[in-house]
Amino acid sequence: MSISFDPASDLAEKMLKVNFVVMDVDGTITSSDDRTALAVSQILGRLKRANVRWSFATGRSIAGLYATVRNVLSLQKSRLAAPAICYNGAVVFVPGEPSILSTKTISRDDVRAILETGRRLQLPASVYTCASVLGVPMELVYTDVAERASELDINFMPFQYARDWSLVDLNNTVAVLLELPPGRPxxxxxxxxxxxxxxxxxxxxxGPFYEFTTCDTSKGLALEGMIGGIHSLGARYKAWSKFSNIAVETTMAIGDNLNDIDMIQAAGVGVAVSNSRDEVKEIADLVTTLPAGRGAVEALRLLLDVKKYRAPYERI
Structure with a gap:
C-alpha cells in the first residue's frame, strides 16, 4: 500500500521546493526493528545526495537524542549535519562537538510551581538543566526520588538526587517532566x-510523562529560530553557507504527537505518520499509510519521487 497522492496537486508543488527535512524521534523514526533503522539511514543518505538537508526535533536531551538515533547515524556512516532541536524547542544545538545555538530557561518560580503541582498530584519529577559552558552544553537531570539516585533516566543520563529542591541550582532549567506511575489514571x-x-x-x-517548558517554547518556534541561526552561521562560516537557501516554507516536518503539531503547521509540508494522534493527522498535509520509522521512510521516498531523484515507489 502507498500514499494516495495527486502529483499535479498544490502539495506536489510545495514538495518540489523542499530542501530541508526535520523529524521527530520517538514514535516517528524510532523502531526496535533493525531493518527499519537501516531503511531510515539509507533514505537519509539519498536526501543528502538530492541536496536535501535534514535534522531532528525531539523532547529528549542532547545526550538522549544521540543515544536514541545512534543506530541510524552509525548505519549511514555520517554525523548529524544540521543543528537539532531538543527539549521540545528549549535548546537548539550545533552538532559535531555540540555547541548551543539557543536556550530558553524556565524561571525559578515557575519551576517551584511545577514541582509543587507534582507533589500535590503525587507525580515524580525530573528537572533538566542545560548550561552553555564556553558554548558547550552541560546537561544535568535531577530527581526527587531517592531510589533513582543510582539509575539512568529516559535519556540515558545519570540522575542527581535532589533531597531538597531549595539547594539545587535551578537557574538553567530548560524542562521539567512529571511522570505518571504505572497503574495511575x-x-x-x-x-x-x-x-x-x-x-x-x-x-x-x-509515554507516561507531562513535559513542561516556557510558554514561548515549541518545536515550531524553535524551527524558525534554528533556520535563522543557520543563516547567521552561513554568513560567518563558509562550511555553513550550503544551508543558506533553507527556509521554513521549504521545510518538510514529520511527527506523531501533540508536541509536534506547531512544527507540522509551521513547515511548508507537514507529515503525520500513521500511528499519530488524531489531532496531528487533522492538521497534517500528508498522512502516511505506515507507522513510525516505516512511515517516515514512506514520506521521504515520496518526496524523492516528486523531486525525481529515485525510481517509482517501492514496497518498504
Missing amino acids: NVHLSEIRESLASSVRVTSSG
Missing part, C-alpha cells in the same frame, strides 16, 4: 495547566 492536561502560570507550557510526546 491519566491526569488531564487542562487540570495541570490550571494550577500553573501562563508563562509555562505543558505538553506530551507520548
Whole structure:
C-alpha cells in the first residue's frame, strides 16, 4: 500500500521546493526493528545526495537524542549535519562537538510551581538543566526520588538526587517532566495547566510523562529560530553557507504527537505518520499509510519521487 497522492496537486508543488527535512524521534523514526533503522539511514543518505538537508526535533536531551538515533547515524556512516532541536524547542544545538545555538530557561518560580503541582498530584519529577559552558552544553537531570539516585533516566543520563529542591541550582532549567506511575489514571492536561502560570507550557510526546517548558517554547518556534541561526552561521562560516537557501516554507516536518503539531503547521509540508494522534493527522498535509520509522521512510521516498531523484515507489 502507498500514499494516495495527486502529483499535479498544490502539495506536489510545495514538495518540489523542499530542501530541508526535520523529524521527530520517538514514535516517528524510532523502531526496535533493525531493518527499519537501516531503511531510515539509507533514505537519509539519498536526501543528502538530492541536496536535501535534514535534522531532528525531539523532547529528549542532547545526550538522549544521540543515544536514541545512534543506530541510524552509525548505519549511514555520517554525523548529524544540521543543528537539532531538543527539549521540545528549549535548546537548539550545533552538532559535531555540540555547541548551543539557543536556550530558553524556565524561571525559578515557575519551576517551584511545577514541582509543587507534582507533589500535590503525587507525580515524580525530573528537572533538566542545560548550561552553555564556553558554548558547550552541560546537561544535568535531577530527581526527587531517592531510589533513582543510582539509575539512568529516559535519556540515558545519570540522575542527581535532589533531597531538597531549595539547594539545587535551578537557574538553567530548560524542562521539567512529571511522570505518571504505572497503574495511575491519566491526569488531564487542562487540570495541570490550571494550577500553573501562563508563562509555562505543558505538553506530551507520548509515554507516561507531562513535559513542561516556557510558554514561548515549541518545536515550531524553535524551527524558525534554528533556520535563522543557520543563516547567521552561513554568513560567518563558509562550511555553513550550503544551508543558506533553507527556509521554513521549504521545510518538510514529520511527527506523531501533540508536541509536534506547531512544527507540522509551521513547515511548508507537514507529515503525520500513521500511528499519530488524531489531532496531528487533522492538521497534517500528508498522512502516511505506515507507522513510525516505516512511515517516515514512506514520506521521504515520496518526496524523492516528486523531486525525481529515485525510481517509482517501492514496497518498504
